Amino acid sequence: MKLFITLSRWLVGLLFIFSGLIKANDPAGLSYKMLEFFEAWNWHFLDNYTLGLSIAMNVFEVLAGVALIVGWRMKLFSWLLLLLILFFTFLTSYVLFSGKIKTCGCFGDCLPLTPLQTFVKDVVLLLLILVIFFNAGRVRTGIAARPAAITLLVTILAVTGIQFWVLRHLPFLDCLPYKKGNAILEQMKIPTGALSDSFAIRYEYKKNGKTVYFDALHFPADFDSTYEYVNRKDELVRKGTAEARIVDLSFRTLHGTDTTQAILQQHERYILVWAKEMTNTDDWKKPFAEIRRQALRKNIPVYMVTAQAAEAVHYFPDVTILQCDATVIKTAARVNPTYFIMFEDRILQKYSYADVSKVLKKI
Numbered sequence: 001m002k003l004f005i006t007l008s009r010w011l012v013g014l015l016f017i018f019s020g021l022i023k024a025n026d027p028a029g030l031s032y033k034m035l036e037f038f039e040a041w042n043w044h045f046l047d048n049y050t051l052g053l054s055i056a057m058n059v060f061e062v063l064a065g066v067a068l069i070v071g072w073r074m075k076l077f078s079w080l081l082l083l084l085i086l087f088f089t090f091l092t093s094y095v096l097f098s099g100k101i102k103t104c105g106c107f108g109d110c111l112p113l114t115p116l117q118t119f120v121k122d123v124v125l126l127l128l129i130l131v132i133f134f135n136a137g138r139v140r141t142g143i144a145a146r147p148a149a150i151t152l153l154v155t156i157l158a159v160t161g162i163q164f165w166v167l168r169h170l171p172f173l174d175c176l177p178y179k180k181g182n183a184i185l186e187q188m189k190i191p192t193g194a195l196s197d198s199f200a201i202r203y204e205y206k207k208n209g210k211t212v213y214f215d216a217l218h219f220p221a222d223f224d225s226t227y228e229y230v231n232r233k234d235e236l237v238r239k240g241t242a243e244a245r246i247v248d249l250s251f252r253t254l255h256g257t258d259t260t261q262a263i264l265q266q267h268e269r270y271i272l273v274w275a276k277e278m279t280n281t282d283d284w285k286k287p288f289a290e291i292r293r294q295a296l297r298k299n300i301p302v303y304m305v306t307a308q309a310a311e312a313v314h315y316f317p318d319v320t321i322l323q324c325d326a327t328v329i330k331t332a333a334r335v336n337p338t339y340f341i342m343f344e345d346r347i348l349q350k351y352s353y354a355d356v357s358k359v360l361k362k363i
Helices: 002-024 027-041 044-070 074-098 115-134 145-169 260-264 281-297 309-315 326-332 353-362
Strands: 198-207 210-215 228-238 269-275 302-306 320-323 338-343 346-352
Touching: 002 027, 002 044, 002 115, 002 145, 027 044, 027 074, 027 145, 044 074, 044 145, 074 115, 145 353, 269 281, 269 326, 281 302, 281 353, 302 309, 302 326, 309 320, 338 353, 346 353
Parallel strands: 269 302, 302 320
Antiparallel strands: 198 210, 198 228, 269 338, 338 346
């Protein structure tokens, strides 16, 4: 039994450390996932606190994992872990059975799991944590209290520091479809061999005051002008086996013209500056002006991609503005703003505004 408890501690501890670190690599991503849950539950009063909750959650996961492995204050942390896994199991069951949210984001974007996989994982973890919970008094730490406390303090500081660094400089490990080296148009295609969604068109007409329904293959034999069109619906017949990683990217000019293909098919280098919103412009307006000046000297076009076109025109009247959905920009660029150095549709380099010197070296 002692061996099983030890193995359970190490397994659960390492899994929590891994889970916390992989999300600490991209705390903004977890905060966006929290927003999905809060929107589904109408908890909008928490919308402004998601990033802080994300940072705290990641720190606690790693901290709990370290404490479990070193055996420090087992009664306290076994209670905390039990409450945490019950909460996680509730979330994953909600994702699985409600269908309102596609994934729970348990391991971030780097290790996507299906709702069923995440739910099963949490049930197994719950069982292991129950074993630890009911045997917490048997665990004896092999580390003295002072070194153990120092280890946990260092853990808190390190995980917090990592998150603040990536919030300013972009994640260490980019697992998004807009990562360096990817061709955006390729990411917009359904993978080879995958089946797309299949739909059937269902028509609604009125005939002699009665509503009549039929599909495209079964028009009534007496169909004529006496049938009054009411509506048509596209009904999902078969769910596809996969979807493109990028499904909603669209660049529009200030006049609303879709220019996505024209931008991404340029046979030259160009720079996309992704700025979801015009916040803290004093921090990056001057460096951006220098980057643009250097780029234009070498005939490298610069485009600003934003969800706040009117504000962008106000701050940057001489820059070509491309309108884009805010959700797309949040996915493409975790830092506001983020620079993409492009050739055709391929992302050659990707930098935060905090790394202007690197951008200038690559122009």
